[in-house]
Amino acid sequence: MESGPCSRPAEPRHCVSGRAGAGLAFPAFPLSAAGAEPGSRIGTVAAVLPAGGCGERMGVRTPKQFCRVLERPLISYTLQAMERVCWIKDIVVTVTGENMEAMRSIIQRYGHKRISLAEAGATRHRSIFNGLKALAEDQPGCELTRPEVVIIHDAVRPFVEEDILLRVVLAAKEHGAAGAIRPLVSTVVSPSADGHLDHSLDRAKHRASEMPQAFHFDVIYEAYQKCSDFDLEFGTECLQLALKYCHRKAKLVEGTPDLWKVTYKQDLCAAEAMIKEKISQEICVVVNTKDEESVGHLLEEVLRNELNCIKVTSTVLDRTSGDIENFIDQCYSFICVNVVSSESRETRKLLSILEESSLPLLYPVVVVLDEQKLQESLVQSAAIIAALVKERNSALVGQLLVA
Ligand SMILES: Nc1ccn([C@@H]2O[C@H](COP(=O)(O)OP(=O)(O)OP(=O)(O)O)[C@@H](O)[C@H]2O)c(=O)n1
Numbered sequence: 001m002e003s004g005p006c007s008r009p010a011e012p013r014h015c016v017s018g019r020a021g022a023g024l025a026f027p028a029f030p031l032s033a034a035g036a037e038p039g040s041r042i043g044t045v046a047a048v049l050p051a052g053g054c055g056e057r058m059g060v061r062t063p064k065q066f067c068r069v070l071e072r073p074l075i076s077y078t079l080q081a082m083e084r085v086c087w088i089k090d091i092v093v094t095v096t097g098e099n100m101e102a103m104r105s106i107i108q109r110y111g112h113k114r115i116s117l118a119e120a121g122a123t124r125h126r127s128i129f130n131g132l133k134a135l136a137e138d139q140p141g142c143e144l145t146r147p148e149v150v151i152i153h154d155a156v157r158p159f160v161e162e163d164i165l166l167r168v169v170l171a172a173k174e175h176g177a178a179g180a181i182r183p184l185v186s187t188v189v190s191p192s193a194d195g196h197l198d199h200s201l202d203r204a205k206h207r208a209s210e211m212p213q214a215f216h217f218d219v220i221y222e223a224y225q226k227c228s229d230f231d232l233e234f235g236t237e238c239l240q241l242a243l244k245y246c247h248r249k250a251k252l253v254e255g256t257p258d259l260w261k262v263t264y265k266q267d268l269c270a271a272e273a274m275i276k277e278k279i280s281q282e283i284c285v286v287v288n289t290k291d292e293e294s295v296g297h298l299l300e301e302v303l304r305n306e307l308n309c310i311k312v313t314s315t316v317l318d319r320t321s322g323d324i325e326n327f328i329d330q331c332y333s334f335i336c337v338n339v340v341s342s343e344s345r346e347t348r349k350l351l352s353i354l355e356e357s358s359l360p361l362l363y364p365v366v367v368v369l370d371e372q373k374l375q376e377s378l379v380q381s382a383a384i385i386a387a388l389v390k391e392r393n394s395a396l397v398g399q400l401l402v403a
């Protein structure tokens with residue numbers, strides 16, 4: 001088992017120096033934040049992300065968790081989503097030995113924190129069990145903490161938000177186990193041995209079990225320790241293990257539509273469309289110097305009117321470029337307005353800052369030249385910029401548009 005980016009390369013399953021979650025002022029999570037008794041607290045929360053599958057149903061050579069969406073591996077989006085939740089102390093990802101190196105480079109490339117690696121198993125349940133063992137075992141020099149509550153979330157479900165994680169964790173804290181559910185889209189039928197309809201289930205009385213799920217760590221760890229080989233080999237439902245082996249009836253929590261699992265190729269296309277939509281919600285207009293600020297504000301106003309649902313901000317790319325660093329974590333579209341020359345040193349500097357940032361999603365950089373033209377063509381420029389931001393065609397990255 002390996003700890004996060006600060007750790008030495010290690011053999012799978014052996015914790016090494018370097019602390020997962022090291023130095024994390026881990027907030028004891030105030031339950032009152034979610035409507036529980038004021039002053040009550042939850043203990044440590046950790047997450048296990050099984051990522052050891054081969055993605056057979058995806059039909060491509062690369063395991064789907066490593067397939068790229070907008071130039072970035074799918075799993076990195078899931079890690080980013082989990083890392084946004086400050087009260088998750090440790091995130092254990094289980095990957096096969098052959099993918100350990102690839103996973104380590106993704107962690108390094110995208111600046112993921114709080115990540116520890118454990119070796120996957122031959123089935124999803126075995127992978128999850130290995131992740132739980134990494135959290136349970138007090139390995140020398142390893143800083144993983146045995147959590148009170150553990151989240152289990154498929155690494156190929158990238159659209160998970162803090163709200164559902166919170167609701168599932170609080171439900172697990174109270175009931176011992178909890179999981180997200182969604183209404184069934186198709187009716188479930190039971191075929192007879194000869195392939196005819198035996199019966200169908202009442203769709204209104206059934207739900208689809210999704211992720212995230214959460215458990216008292218001791219409950220789910222005991223369930224996996226008692227689990228039969230048959231269940232480890234063929235089971236697909238962690239909630240069922242808690243029920244069968246620990247007699248814990250999981251609390252079912254209504255989930256959001258975007259909890260779906262990337263399974264088939266069309267799911268990857270849908271994920272790309274959703275990610276494009278999410279990262280096009282904010283535009284940052286960057287001007288090089290203070291005396292161009294008025295131009296930036298002018299373009300900001302027109303863009304805001306042109307793109308009414310998108311947040312538009314503007315900033316000055318000061319000499320230290322400190323401002324841009326602040327934007328990089330939440331903005332993915334930077335419009336550099338340069339009224340001096342397209343070869344401006346500052347424009348090139350912005351491009352290199354974005355390329356070096358840990359979130360190198362596609363940034364169509366538009367440079368609008370000539371202040372006079374800008375005034376005349378402001379609305380047209382805004383329309384072109386909006387199209388570039390939404391399209392995010394890789395051929396457009398870093399292009400200079402002379403309007
Ligand atoms: N031996 C396995 C099998 C699956 N998983 C993980 O469990 C999650 C959900 O499983 P699934 O969608 O079935 O992934 P695959 O098994 O890779 O897909 P397929 O069944 O199409 O091969 C994925 O993140 C997958 O990487 C795992 O950690 N270890």
Ligand SMILES: O=P(O)(O)OC[C@@H](O)[C@@H](O)[C@@H](O)CO
Nearest residue numbers: 124154209210211236237238
């Ligand atoms: O069976 P798969 O490996 O595709 O999916 C595993 C889980 O995501 C799936 O069983 C959910 O219903 C949650 O339990």
